[in-house]
Amino acid sequence: xxxxxxxxxxxxxxxxxxxxxxxxxxxxxxxxxxxxxxxxxxxxxxxxxxxxxxxxxxxxxxxxxxxxxxxxxxxxxxxxxxxxxxxxxxxxxxxxxxxxxxxxxxxxxxxxxxxxxxxxxxxxxxxxxxxxxxxxxxxxxxxxxxxxxxxxxxxxxxxxxxxxxxxxxxxxxxxxxxxxxxxxxxxxxxxxxxxxxxxxxxxxxxxxxxxxxxxxxxxxxxxxxxxxxxxxxxxxxxxxxxxxxxxxxxxxxxxxxxxxxxxxxxxxxxxxxxxxxxxxxxxxxxxxxxxxxxxxxxxxxxxxxxxxxxxxxxxxxxxxxxxxxx
Numbered sequence: 186x187x188x189x190x191x192x193x194x195x196x197x198x199x200x201x202x203x204x205x206x207x208x209x210x211x212x213x214x215x216x217x218x219x220x221x222x223x224x225x226x227x228x229x230x231x232x233x234x235x236x237x238x239x240x241x242x243x244x245x246x247x248x249x250x251x252x253x254x255x256x257x258x259x260x261x262x263x264x265x266x267x268x269x270x271x272x273x274x275x276x277x278x279x280x281x282x283x284x285x286x287x288x289x290x291x292x293x294x295x296x297x298x299x300x301x302x303x304x305x306x307x308x309x310x311x312x313x314x315x316x317x318x319x320x321x322x323x324x325x326x327x328x329x330x331x332x333x334x335x336x337x338x339x340x341x342x343x344x345x346x347x348x349x350x351x352x353x354x355x356x357x358x359x360x361x362x363x364x365x366x367x368x369x370x371x372x373x374x375x376x377x378x379x380x381x382x383x384x385x386x387x388x389x390x391x392x393x394x395x396x397x398x399x400x401x402x403x404x405x406x407x408x409x410x411x412x413x414x415x416x417x418x419x420x421x422x423x424x425x426x427x428x429x430x431x432x433x434x435x436x437x438x439x440x441x442x443x444x445x446x447x448x449x450x451x452x453x454x455x456x457x458x459x460x461x462x463x464x465x466x467x468x469x470x471x472x473x474x475x476x477x478x479x480x481x482x483x484x485x486x487x488x489x490x491x492x493x494x495x496x497x498x499x500x501x502x503x504x505x506x507x508x509x510x511x
Contacts, residue, residue, distance in 0.1 A: 186307050186326060186439065186464070188218060190263065193314055193321040195220035204255065206248070208232075213417045217329050225251070231269045234483050245269045246276070253278030260284075263310040265300060283317050306461055326464055328421045328443035338422035345383045345409055350427040351376055351508060352385040352446075353399050356392035357435035357453075361485045364433055364451040364492050366395050370402035372431065372501045377407040380508050385427060387420060387437060388412035429508050431500070439463040449504050454478035454491030469503060471495055 194203060202222040205215045208229075215224045229244050230236040252260065253276075260279035264270040268288030275282065275293025283296040291297055296317045301309040311321035339346055355369040373384045384403045388396045396412045415423060421440050424430055430441035430448040434456070441448045442465030452458045452472035456479045462470055473494040477487060 187263075187310070188220075188327045188443070189307060189321055189324050190261075190310050190314060191218060191220045192323070192327070193311070193319055194261070196322065197319045201258075204257070206252070214328070217331075217418060218327070219329070227251070229269075231267050241269055245273050249273050249276035249278070261314075263313050265309075283313070285313065303460075305459065305464070307464060324464065326439065326443035328440055330418070330422045330425050330444065334418050334422040335425075337419055338426060341411060341414070341419070342385075342409065342423070342426060345385075346426065349380070349382040349508065350385050350409075351382045351429045351431060351504070352387055352424055352427040352441070353396075354387040354430070354432035354435075354437040355395045355399060356388055356437075357433040359435075359455060359483055361483065361489055362433050362435060362453040362455055363395070364453075364495060366398040367402075368495075368497045368500070369431070370398035370400075371497045372504060373399045374402035374404075375501045376504055376508065377403050380505055382428070382508060383407055383409055385409045385423060386412055387415070387423070387432075429504060431504055434458075434461065434463075441465070442468055447507055449500065449507060451492065451495055451500065453489070455480055455482060467507075469507065471500060471503065 203220055204223045204225060205221050206225045206227050207215055209226050212224045212226050215221050227248050231241040257279040259281045260274055260277050262270055262274040262284040265285040265287050268290040271284060271287040271290035274284040275291055282294045284291060284294055285300055286297045298313040298316055307324050311324060314321055353369055353373050355366045357363045376382050377384050384407055386396050386399050390413050393412050400408060400410055421444050424441045424446045425444040427446050430446045432438050434450055434452045438448060438450050442463035447467035448463060449469050452470050454475050454477060458470045458472050473491050475491045478491055
């Protein structure tokens with residue numbers, strides 16, 4: 186979701202060198218973007234649940250000194266979920282500092298932005314940039330797929346390339362955002378049998394078990410099991426070849442949207458799709474408005490009522506229509 190912002194900064198200052206400070210999980214992606222000159226890996230604790238206040242302050246101070254050593258002309262931080270994001274920006278030493286004033290910790294900002302009240306996350310970030318006179322021409326995400334990656338993907342898909350492919354990814358970083366894997370399996374099996382599509386099963390190294398229900402429900406001749414066999418760039422390349430992506434609200438859904446793949450997302454109650462849904466021209470969302478939504482939590486007291494309310498029939502029917510239309 187930050188790619189439109191990075192592209193806007195590069196358009197505004199074409200000769201600038203742009204450094205992105207990111208977690209290790211995101212570094213691979215940022216290294217692919219033409220607008221980015223350098224990536225600094227910093228796994229700050231305060232974005233994780235139950236982090237220690239002492240550890241948070243120490244990490245903030247350490248990272249601010251690291252950024253200060255870079256002697257940057259402009260530092261931009263468009264996170265507003267923790268006051269330490271604003272404190273980091275206040276202490277980083279850049280000549281100009283643009284960001285949100287969270288909890289009055291943005292005392293050191295030269296370009297202070299009010300807290301966003303509504304709108305999609307990408308829209309909020311764009312409005313913050315435009316308040317400082319930096320125009321954001323496009324809100325569409327991007328995920329470059331190189332020719333080398335495309336060749337690797339072709340080998341992995343083999344004879345299935347050119348046939349109708351539907352990718353399933355039953356995982357999500359936050360466990361309570363995962364629709365039940367056996368329900369994904371039922372939908373995948375129905376699509377394979379009734380629509381004659383090939384099912385491409387995706388999953389990262391820690392998500393192999395989550396895909397077992399899908400693998401068991403799909404006839405062997407219709408299954409392409411790529412769990413644990415792709416890096417991030419290769420996953421994007423595979424998704425770009427697919428006619429449909431079906432999954433949870435999570436990273437792979439955003440990748441699918443960025444490469445232009447029609448996507449069907451089962452959205453949990455942790456947040457609202459109007460704020461956080463993947464962006465793209467062919468995105469369909471299924472979500473249930475339960476009383477506790479949005480909870481912004483990593484645990485659930487109600488046995489994932491938001492996701493249990495999503496039936497396999499409605500997902501299968503919509504997925505079938507999307508494949509047929511495609």
